[in-house]
Amino acid sequence: MKYLLPILLLAGCSTFKAPPTNIAPPWPDVPLTMMESCDDLKPVDPKTEKLSEVLDVVTDNYTKYYLCAGKVSDWANWYNTQKQIYERAVK
Amino acid sequence: MLDWIVQNAIGHIPIWVWPMLAGIAIGVHFVVRLFSKLPVVRPWSYIIIPLCIITYGGSIFMWGGSGVAAIWQAQIDAQQKKIDLAVAESRDANNKLTQVRKQKNRVIVQRQVVIHERIKTVEKQIDAECKVNPAAIQILNSAAENPEAKK
Numbered sequence: 001m002k003y004l005l006p007i008l009l010l011a012g013c014s015t016f017k018a019p020p021t022n023i024a025p026p027w028p029d030v031p032l033t034m035m036e037s038c039d040d041l042k043p044v045d046p047k048t049e050k051l052s053e054v055l056d057v058v059t060d061n062y063t064k065y066y067l068c069a070g071k072v073s074d075w076a077n078w079y080n081t082q083k084q085i086y087e088r089a090v091k
Numbered sequence: 092m093l094d095w096i097v098q099n100a101i102g103h104i105p106i107w108v109w110p111m112l113a114g115i116a117i118g119v120h121f122v123v124r125l126f127s128k129l130p131v132v133r134p135w136s137y138i139i140i141p142l143c144i145i146t147y148g149g150s151i152f153m154w155g156g157s158g159v160a161a162i163w164q165a166q167i168d169a170q171q172k173k174i175d176l177a178v179a180e181s182r183d184a185n186n187k188l189t190q191v192r193k194q195k196n197r198v199i200v201q202r203q204v205v206i207h208e209r210i211k212t213v214e215k216q217i218d219a220e221c222k223v224n225p226a227a228i229q230i231l232n233s234a235a236e237n238p239e240a241k242k
Contacts, residue, residue: 023170025177031189041235049222052214054231056207061235063203067196074192081184089177 025089028082034075038068106161109154116146 041064044057120143127136 023167023174025174025181028178028181028185031185031192033189033192040237040240043232043235044228046225046228046232048228049225050214050218051221051223052210052218054223054228055210055217059203059206059210063199066199070192070195070199074188078185078188081188082181085177085180085184089173 025086027086030078031074034071034078036071038071039064104153104157106154106157109150109157113147113150113154116143116150119143120147 041061042057044054048054120140123132123136123139123143126132127140
């Protein structure tokens, strides 16, 4: 009986509130370069008859495409990398 | 209110204070019990002994609470370390991604410049051999337009 009091008192300690242990890292910001939207394609001057000018515009548009495709690929890459880091931290 | 006081007491008072307080309470209790037959001590013993029991009980309670809080604090610290590491890793990944993209974009733009130079070298020849029909340009420009972008 005389041991009951300390046991009850120690059991009472378990009523102490648990602090929030499920702390998660903040979801990171996206690099600013990825937030820029893709450029519109450049039209050819309708008055021109020169094939070289058409080629120039087509080349510029291909470049715009590759720059834009890079951004899209970066988004997927960025998301997968950040997700892995985040999940590792909250596991 | 009591909860707040207990949580704050645990957070600010070192853990060793509680067993020490419990030990003192037990010690005083026994000493007072030992000399309680003395007329000088007897009246005081009625106050001191219950106080010692309350102090002992309270100290044990708080000691246990501090132990539990210390375990939780260790868990929080471990989690905080993981979070700090994740934040640093995330920042590094972002920096690396930005650097790699800059390098790749540089290569793409350099290639554009090279192609323009190649066009220049044969410009006169291809312009002399071929005249583009305006209808073809109109079709090409229509294909380059995004009808959804206008909405």
